[in-house]
Amino acid sequence: MDLTSPSLEPVSAAQDELQRLCLCAGSGDLSCAICDSFDHLDVKIRRMARGDLIAHEQAYRSALLMVRYGLLATTKQLSGRRRQLVSLRQPGEVFCSINAFDQSFRTLALAPSDVIILKLETLSDATVTDYLFQLAHAELLNLSSRTVLLGRMTAAERVLSFLNELVEHQGETSGDSVQVDLAMTREDIADYLGLKAETVSRVLGRVRNTGLIVFDGPTHFSVPDPAALRGFDAMAV
């Protein structure tokens, strides 16, 4: 299948796929009550290349989106080539286009990605609105932490917080080593953390020197001791 051009295609197996994803560990987000009502829903899968946008016309008010693999982000572009990534959408995460803020924000793929799109015809259904409220509430928690990070944390604290966010999303298995594939460039990370790519590179280098993370190519690393990383003091790097 061609990865370089975006396509919006109905996929017969998508429904099963989504149901499967609902049950797998990484996606506890999607309530089973929702899954149970799939028969009534319009499900599509969209394959995206890096840079492809989720257009506002396509992502209807009444659509739930799930990242099957890859990485999306909701971003804001400012004057003078300044950019801020407001929310990262990692594999297994479900989000709703109405929580993607407003027309001045864009949701795009940072890496080749597959997104499952459920058009919800029946927004008035109590199960669905409850779920949307849960999603909005989770997003509020994310954004409030993000606000603190961007307003008051040092570069080292931001990068360590980001690394821990990645590790937590991987779902460490009982203190074992965790593999993380960060499918974004240093500049993407910088735009997420309110820094510059050079600063991200320098801080990552210093964290690497502590041995808390072990790089295996620039976009993949492992964390031998996730608890140690979590407890690590940013002042020491």
Next chain:
Amino acid sequence: MDLTSPSLEPVSAAQDELQRLCLCAGSGDLSCAICDSFDHLDVKIRRMARGDLIAHEQAYRSALLMVRYGLLATTKQLSGRRRQLVSLRQPGEVFCSINAFDQSFRTLALAPSDVIILKLETLSDATVTDYLFQLAHAELLNLSSRTVLLGRMTAAERVLSFLNELVEHQGETSGDSVQVDLAMTREDIADYLGLKAETVSRVLGRVRNTGLIVFDGPTHFSVPDPAALRGFDAMAV
């Protein structure tokens, strides 16, 4: 009435007061459908001094809060006397304690304030849940803009954005001069904008020199031409 010590007192007229506030211009936030069901609700008014907290035990999951006058903020305290104001709650604004993020955030009064508290026993009621969803969504919009401001804007841009936020909340009347009472210290403003008090003071001084705002004491100023302030380029200050 004593302003220096907080008290939580049932006020017979609070219900009427809130209804009145619902209808007045500055508080279009609170839907009239909610107001119509006041008979079933438990309404109290709380007078707060600067620094008083809205305790998590008091602000039940099922409570709506409205600032009658004064100024509240939801804040996060970090190590080393660092603080971030995440959300400002201005007069007329309604918010819900479940949108005040989590236990690690505190909502407190930045100035002597009156807060009207509605305990909602019937969270399952569709009108109420719809309204809570609207509040959560409005908060998401606020926080996403805040993220961009903190991540990528210069000090001048942050302060101008803040001034415009204040003016907008006052609700300018057809391009006329707007009076703004900022019931917060320079340090509060700094903690809201991710800056230091000295920087806020310097930038406000420079904005004052342009004539776009006219100070009448450190906590009160007027904006002769709100449109000019809105259109003003931060590079010029």
Next chain:
DNA sequence: CGCAAAACTTGATCTAGATCAAGGCACCGA
């Protein structure tokens, strides 16, 4: 009114992180 504490302003200096610059590495297509 008068004093003390808090808040504000303004200047001088410092620094974390940005910017500028130059190689090095890795992935991709021919």
Next chain:
DNA sequence: TCGGTGCCTTGATCTAGATCAAGTTTTGCG
């Protein structure tokens, strides 16, 4: 396999805003 185009790293320098340091104004209270 080879070349090229993005990335990534690392060093040198610069700067916006922080920090340090006085004064000054405002506020609140006896």
